[in-house]
Amino acid sequence: MRLFHDTCPACRDGVACDAVPRRVMLGAAFGLLTAPAMAQSVASGTRSIAVRRVQTGDSFRGVYWRDGRYDRDALHRLDEVLRDPGLDEATPMDPRLFDVLHQVQRRLGSDDMWDVISAYRAPESNAARARESRRVSRVSLHMSGMALDCRLPGRDSMGIARAAADMQTGGVGLYRRDGFVHLDCGPVRRW
Incomplete structure (x- = not known):
């Protein structure tokens, strides 16, 4: 498996990044985060998630943010779980997606x-999917590690999409027929 951690958004020269507030401020300056999302992003405490990659069965359950910064080891494990399973290739996922x-x-x-149906897609994988379906964007945020398609057991996709859209923290796509929701940390939009 190939991992590209030298460009990890939460690391700098192999040292856990303490500049997350600067990243958050830059995101806010470019309109990528709303004020409530920005306030929560810089708040202290812990944040945790649990994800399972449907195709591989790989999973992560744990804290990815503590003491005012992203946990580098947790992010690396999440990168591996959310890799492109067809090519066995990982990329640094944008930690704002976990937020x-x-x-x-x-x-x-x-x-x-969370059951994750699709997360990181290598450009080759995304191009192949785009040839098969018009619903796949040729410039998908999946290729940048900023998006995933998911579902939450016991919750309908419409309820998840509504909650995410109300929060306005990024893009939300509802795929009701397929039973999943697209979530990303890009610009606020819906489809």
Whole structure:
């Protein structure tokens, strides 16, 4: 498996990044985060998530943020779980995506494990999917580690999509027929 941790958004020269507030401020300056999302992003405490990659059965359950910063080891494990299973290739996932999952899950009052149908997609994988379906964007945020398609056991996709859209923390796509929701940490939009 190939991992590209030298460009990890939470690390700098192999040292856990303490500049997360600067990243959050830059995101806010470019309109990528709303004020409530920004306030929560810089708040102290812990944040945790639980995800299971449907195709591989790989999972992560634990804290990814503590003491005012992202946990580098947890992010590396999440990168591996959310890798492109067809090519066995991982990329540094944008940690703000985990904040989106965490916030939506809190809003829904759930502590269940997210089932992840699609997360990181290598450009080759995304191009192949785009040739098969017009619903797949050729410039998908999946290729940047900023998006995933997921479902939460016991919750309908419409309820998840509504909660995420109300929070306005990124893109929300409802795929009701397929039973999943697309969540990303890009610009606020819905489909």
